Amino acid sequence: MTALARVMFVQTVLVASPMAxxxxxxxxxxxxxxxxxxxxxxxxxxxxxxxxTII
Structure with missing residues (x-):
């Protein structure tokens, strides 16, 4: 895995984890x-x- 791919993977995990x-x-x-x-x-x-939700 290249350094750029590793950085992109880490960013994806950090962004997706709290939402999930x-x-x-x-x-x-x-x-x-x-x-x-x-x-x-x-x-x-x-x-x-x-x-x-209140209607």
């Missing part, structure tokens, strides 16, 4: 609906967390 581990560490987000009635928000689900 972040994607594997968290489960997919869920979608929740919060009703707005008479200008007041309804109850928020207790299971709401980071990565979830």
């Amino acid at each position: 581990s972040a994607a594997l560490a968290r489960p997919a987000g869920k979608t929740y609906t919060i009703v707005i009635d008479k200008m007041k928000f309804g109850a928020v689900s207790a299971g709401l967390g980071v990565g979830d």
Whole structure:
């Protein structure tokens, strides 16, 4: 392996590793609906967390 190929390989691993581990560490987000009635928000689900979507 040439020096340039080695450098490119190391850069690829360093860039891809954090993205792969972040994607594997968290489960997919869920979608929740919060009703707005008479200008007041309804109850928020207790299971709401980071990565979830509120509609």
